[in-house]
Amino acid sequence: MSIKSMANIGFLLAITWLLCSCQPDKVPAYDWKLPVGFPAPLVPVDNPMTQAKVALGEQIFFDRGLSFNRSLACASCHQPEFAFSEPKPFAVGATGQRLRRNTQALVNVAYNSNLTWAHSGLNNIEQQILIPMFAEDPIELGITGHEQEVLQRFQQDNYPPLFLAAFENSDPSFERIVQALASYVRSLISFNSAFDRYAYNADDGALSASAIRGMNLFFSERLECFHCHGGVNFTQASQHENQRLDLRPFHNTGLYDVDGLGTFPQEDQGLIEITLDKADMGRFRAPSLRNVALTAPYMHDGSFDSLSQVIDFYANGGRGAGVNSPIKSVFITGFYLTDDEKTDLLAFLHSLTDETFLAVSQTKRKK
Incomplete structure (x- = not known):
């Protein structure tokens, strides 16, 4: 990742971190479906779990329209049949650029104290999601420079009612997309082996x-x-x-x-x-x-x-x-x-x- 990209991402992470003070989820509308006695994950107070946000996040997660050239979805690398990982050493971004690390499984990520392979400052899913969306070196989804074009795609099809149900507002924004994606990723709970x-x-x-x-x-x-x-x-x-x-x-x-x-x-x-x-x-x-x-x-x-x-x-x-x-x-x-x-x-x-x-x-x- 270039110094410029790291600075941009660092700024976004800093803003997100200031907004995301974590405590146990206290919103009764969402059922974690945890086994009896299992502890609940920690959830940011400004992004409580709701089924409506999970449903919106799920659709966005599988939508290639989130990448600037419509070539890649979150699910392209985080594949459900492989526990939301990928069966190859390194992921490849929307431009064909190889990433330098293996794709991690999204299993019980809601419980992770740190995100990615090696970053002590990434403690929150909302922070982490900004990287594949906006990073420029390496490019993953490649949204930087194409923000309005990408946002317009989420004003179509069945997205307006999904945004309305999740946020009481049908207008898409990257803040709402990030919150919805984070909610969906948190919902991937696996305790029935x-x-x-x-x-x-x-x-x-x-x-x-x-x-x-x-x-x-x-x-x-x-x-x-x-x-x-x-x-x-x-x-x-x-x-x-x-x-x-x-x-x-x-x-x-x-x-x-x-x-x-x-x-x-x-x-x-x-x-x-x-x-x-x-x-x-x-x-x-x-x-x-x-x-x-x-x-x-x-x-x-x-x-x-x-x-x-x-x-x-x-x-x-x-x-x-x-x-x-x-x-x-x-x-x-x-x-x-x-x-x-x-x-x-x-x-x-x-x-x-x-x-x-x-x-x-x-x-x-x-x-």
């Missing part, structure tokens, strides 16, 4: 014996997985109405070490690009593992094609020179697994797939 039925609904038959053994391995001090992928959303980078403090959202896992000092390739060095703190070299946010079996390829650069490869990476304590990185996480120490234990761990990770979420999500895809 086989693991959930076993752990929270007392369904002892929901998990196979292999998956149960894999679960015990996952939560063991021997493997240490849960230190970064713990909590109700299988990531420490989360917050909700019962948990507002997040201490460990970003981690260096020993993926690279190009100079013996832990340095990552210049193309993408993680959180250090934002904080300029040497300690943040190679640190990226640990994503949720919910529906993880569907979100290959893995890591911020999509460098692993399968969960089997990911397990091998952690078992080795990193990759290549990264194994001996002096700044990788203390939890990435390596471990030994038998072939049967690896099969069990894979069975557990597959048990985090929510078939109901996938079925409902795929019916929402617009042609």
Whole structure:
């Protein structure tokens, strides 16, 4: 992203942040449909959840008219059948420009304490959505310079009554588009996997014996997985109405070490690009593992094609020179697994797939 683009986006983010003070959603009109006992996400006070905004946001999410040249929708990269991720290493913008990071899944994003792979200042979905919409380097939707042309598209078809229902005003604006998209993304809640039925609904038959053994391995001090992928959303980078403090959202896992000092390739060095703190070299946010079996390829650069490869990476304590990185996480120490234990761990990770979420999500895809 160019310095000019970063400045423009930074200004937009600053304005949005001033407007978005977060607290638990108190609007009774929206039903999260959470399992009993699950905490509600935090929601900005100036953008409370309503079904009307979710419905509007859903239609915009699948509409290629949001891109300046009508070539790309949000759903082009965040595909429902892949848990709103994309089955290739890097996304491609509306002009064909390759983005530098793997498309993240939009699963329980309402619980994320930080957005994107490595940005400690992006804590709010309304902030994050501005980037794919208006960024100029790389271009994603490419709206900058085409604002009025794009807005006019949302004055047509069935959009006026949708805007009227959501905002009591039929006139589209980018503020309303952002709020509607954020509402739809927040609505993508997934808590009905086989693991959930076993752990929270007392369904002892929901998990196979292999998956149960894999679960015990996952939560063991021997493997240490849960230190970064713990909590109700299988990531420490989360917050909700019962948990507002997040201490460990970003981690260096020993993926690279190009100079013996832990340095990552210049193309993408993680959180250090934002904080300029040497300690943040190679640190990226640990994503949720919910529906993880569907979100290959893995890591911020999509460098692993399968969960089997990911397990091998952690078992080795990193990759290549990264194994001996002096700044990788203390939890990435390596471990030994038998072939049967690896099969069990894979069975557990597959048990985090929510078939109901996938079925409902795929019916929402617009042609």
